[in-house]
Amino acid sequence: MTCHYNPYGNGPLTDYGRALGATTVADDSWYSEGKSLDEVGEKSGFFYSKPSNTWLRPSIDYRGLFFRKDIASDLAENEIIHMDANVNVVLRLGPKDNKDKFIATATVGYAPKPRNAQQSDVDEFRTREHYLGWRVNENWGVYAGLMDKVYGLRIPDHIAFSRSVTANTMNDQTHGLLLHYTSPKMDVGLQPFVGNLGEDASVRQKGAAANFEYTVNNKIRPGASVQYGQSEFLKAYAYALHARLGFGKGNSVMGEIGQTKEEQIQRGTVAESRYWMVQTHLLASKGLFILNTIEYLKANIKQESKTLRWGPGIQYFLIQGVELRADIYNTRIFSDQSVSDDVWDLTGQVHLWF
Amino acid sequence: MVLKKLFIAICLITTLSSLAQVRVSASDRRLFSQAKSAYKSGQYAQVISILNRRYNLKDPKTPGGALALAAYSYEKMGQWKNAEKIYAYLITQRYKGANHQMIGAYRSGNVEDAPEIPNKLYAYYHRRAESLTQLYVRDYYTLNDRLRGLYKKTALMYVAILEESDYEDDSYDTIPERLEKFATEVKSKEYRSSWFVQSSYVSWRDKITIIFPDGTKANIDATGEGSCLGGGWRYENDYWEVNFNGCYAVASMTAGKENANISYFQKGVPSTAIIGGPSFLWKPKSKGAAFGVQLPFVYRSGAYESTPGATLEETTIFTYGYLLQADWRFEKWGIFTKFGKIQRFSSSLWSLGAMYSF
Numbered sequence: 001m002t003c004h005y006n007p008y009g010n011g012p013l014t015d016y017g018r019a020l021g022a023t024t025v026a027d028d029s030w031y032s033e034g035k036s037l038d039e040v041g042e043k044s045g046f047f048y049s050k051p052s053n054t055w056l057r058p059s060i061d062y063r064g065l066f067f068r069k070d071i072a073s074d075l076a077e078n079e080i081i082h083m084d085a086n087v088n089v090v091l092r093l094g095p096k097d098n099k100d101k102f103i104a105t106a107t108v109g110y111a112p113k114p115r116n117a118q119q120s121d122v123d124e125f126r127t128r129e130h131y132l133g134w135r136v137n138e139n140w141g142v143y144a145g146l147m148d149k150v151y152g153l154r155i156p157d158h159i160a161f162s163r164s165v166t167a168n169t170m171n172d173q174t175h176g177l178l179l180h181y182t183s184p185k186m187d188v189g190l191q192p193f194v195g196n197l198g199e200d201a202s203v204r205q206k207g208a209a210a211n212f213e214y215t216v217n218n219k220i221r222p223g224a225s226v227q228y229g230q231s232e233f234l235k236a237y238a239y240a241l242h243a244r245l246g247f248g249k250g251n252s253v254m255g256e257i258g259q260t261k262e263e264q265i266q267r268g269t270v271a272e273s274r275y276w277m278v279q280t281h282l283l284a285s286k287g288l289f290i291l292n293t294i295e296y297l298k299a300n301i302k303q304e305s306k307t308l309r310w311g312p313g314i315q316y317f318l319i320q321g322v323e324l325r326a327d328i329y330n331t332r333i334f335s336d337q338s339v340s341d342d343v344w345d346l347t348g349q350v351h352l353w354f
Numbered sequence: 355m356v357l358k359k360l361f362i363a364i365c366l367i368t369t370l371s372s373l374a375q376v377r378v379s380a381s382d383r384r385l386f387s388q389a390k391s392a393y394k395s396g397q398y399a400q401v402i403s404i405l406n407r408r409y410n411l412k413d414p415k416t417p418g419g420a421l422a423l424a425a426y427s428y429e430k431m432g433q434w435k436n437a438e439k440i441y442a443y444l445i446t447q448r449y450k451g452a453n454h455q456m457i458g459a460y461r462s463g464n465v466e467d468a469p470e471i472p473n474k475l476y477a478y479y480h481r482r483a484e485s486l487t488q489l490y491v492r493d494y495y496t497l498n499d500r501l502r503g504l505y506k507k508t509a510l511m512y513v514a515i516l517e518e519s520d521y522e523d524d525s526y527d528t529i530p531e532r533l534e535k536f537a538t539e540v541k542s543k544e545y546r547s548s549w550f551v552q553s554s555y556v557s558w559r560d561k562i563t564i565i566f567p568d569g570t571k572a573n574i575d576a577t578g579e580g581s582c583l584g585g586g587w588r589y590e591n592d593y594w595e596v597n598f599n600g601c602y603a604v605a606s607m608t609a610g611k612e613n614a615n616i617s618y619f620q621k622g623v624p625s626t627a628i629i630g631g632p633s634f635l636w637k638p639k640s641k642g643a644a645f646g647v648q649l650p651f652v653y654r655s656g657a658y659e660s661t662p663g664a665t666l667e668e669t670t671i672f673t674y675g676y677l678l679q680a681d682w683r684f685e686k687w688g689i690f691t692k693f694g695k696i697q698r699f700s701s702s703l704w705s706l707g708a709m710y711s712f
Contacts, residue, residue: 338610
């Protein structure tokens with residue numbers, strides 16, 4: 001039983017995921033007084049309603065960001081970015097006793113132009129996910145359509161080096177086929193892909209990604225991922241080791257270390273980069289987490305220069321469907337050529353899903 | 355709760371029936387009827403007051419029904435010690451023979467084969483076990499070790515006897531669970547100490563001052579990273595921790611400044627630091643993870659070299675700071691992060707490491 005329809009996370013939540021979010025993740029002290037957990041869980045559907053049917057699950061989702069870059073600088077400016085605003089629809093087409101056996105899901109919405117492509121003609125409305133899914137049995141699942149690649153730890157921070165240098169950031173979804181095997185001991189995902197069919201054929205990355213996670217016990221889950229893709233211009237490889245560790249109740253440490261290799265086919269150049277990431281969560285009270293994202297990137301492993309980023313923050317699930325988050329990012333550049341000042345950025349996020 | 359009420363109602367009825375068999379005066383009957391009405395309407399202090407008017411509740415000659423009603427009322431008022439005393443008297447004096455036989459069977463491990471005893475005695479076993487459990491939990495920190503042990507052992511003995519009987523009110527089942535849960539709570543609040551070693555990646559931004567021959571000064575920033583080895587001693591329970599920890603850091607710094615007035619660059623500068631001080635940590639969800647601050651003192655020395663004619667200041671400094679600290683721990687192993695400000699450093703200090711506790 002998964003929290004998202006996509007077994008690797010992201011996208012619309014299942015009924016189970018919504019109920020779990022409402023009863024165990026969010027701070028329910030605001031609204032659940034006098035209500036049993038069952039009642040709270042039942043009313044975790046579309047706009048806090050109890051689903052009126054079993055076959056349709058609509059939802060909407062918004063993520064906005066307040067961003068102040070280099071807060072110590074006199075030139076620092078505040079910026080508001082609407083990172084996405086989506087409408088999601090899931091059709092549950094399975095038999096009565098297992099409606100999620102067959103699903104069709106689509107996500108469409110606003111997505112701003114990436115900061116490095118403001119002048120491009122990238123459409124500001126896009127679909128980041130649409131696929132058909134078939135849970136063949138309790139172990140096997142097959143999914144076909146546009147999805148994120150099954151590589152590494154899927155954390156929500158799309159600026160994370162582990163996502164950006166491996167081409168798994170906010171607009172890097174690909175059309176493909178996902179084969180998923182799950183058991184109490186392990187999860188295996190294999191995903192041949194053909195690139196995003198909405199993009200120009202010449203830049204579509206065709207290849208495959210694979211992800212393996214092994215459950216040592218309910219607190220330790222190591223894994224590994226590989227990914228390969230090729231377009232007319234670029235061959236890209238990535239591989240990583242990762243682990244998720246649980247500590248006590250609601251606390252976790254996740255880590256990923258990986259390397260990438262990019263071959264510019266026409267120029268004949270090769271660049272290899274290395275990264276690692278540690279993200280920690282500490283449950284302070286129901287709904288409130290203290291988190292820290294620590295990242296390392298060596299953009300070219302043959303050079304000494306590297307970047308480290310330390311990002312302490314707080315994350316608060318006010319109620320089911322409302323997440324507030326604030327982070328400070330302290331970025332430090334290590335170079336054998338020069339000395340740079342640290343950069344301090346401040347972000348505040350609002351994430352709504354109904 | 356329903357079972358308990360039902361049980362008390364049955365006991366009341368039984369008590370009243372037994373009372374009826376005793377030759378009592380009309381005034382006694384009237385008084386007991388008043389006490390019973392007061393009990394039914396929840397006026398438990400009134401019950402005691404009424405019974406006290408006629409009986410001495412400490413007198414062995416007082417009818418058992420009156421004593422039982424008083425004990426139930428004491429329970430309702432949370433006066434567990436009074437209730438327990440009455441149950442103890444009823445068990446050991448009013449059912450002396452049967453109780454002696456049953457306790458003997460228990461001690462010799464033959465409860466199963468022991469002859470049946472009156473149902474009312476089972477009920478008093480149950481109520482006394484409950485009273486002792488309540489007293490054990492409520493007065494744990496004021497009881498001496500002998501009484502703690504006695505209360506717990508006696509309560510569990512009665513539960514073991516009840517488990518082998520046909521006694522119907524099985525709410526006594528929760529007694530061992532509650533005692534176990536309470537023992538866990540007590541243990542979680544007990545402070546303990548341990549030593550630990552730690553190793554971490556550490557990074558900081560330094561600041562040194564260069565003084566030129568004409569007396570002008572300029573700050574030079576340096577970025578560095580290295581490893582820090584050390585350990586500490588902690589004093590903790592499952593909710594709070596104070597520890598004193600320190601480590602010796604060996605780092606490599608890159609220092610530089612480039613502008614119209616100064617051109618300075620030096621890489622691979624060996625730098626060492628001793629970073630240590632107390633940490634105060636809160637464990638919000640008991641064990642597993644902790645969050646708080648460390649207030650470290652820092653002695654830092656860097657082998658920075660000056661440019662010809664100029665001199666350097668602050669290559670060795672003693673300072674202090676404040677760091678946010680978070681720990682995640684399995685039994686022995688743990689991971690920690692620190693992040694914060696050290697005075698006279700130009701930016702933050704970071705640390706990410708592992709620790710092992712003895």
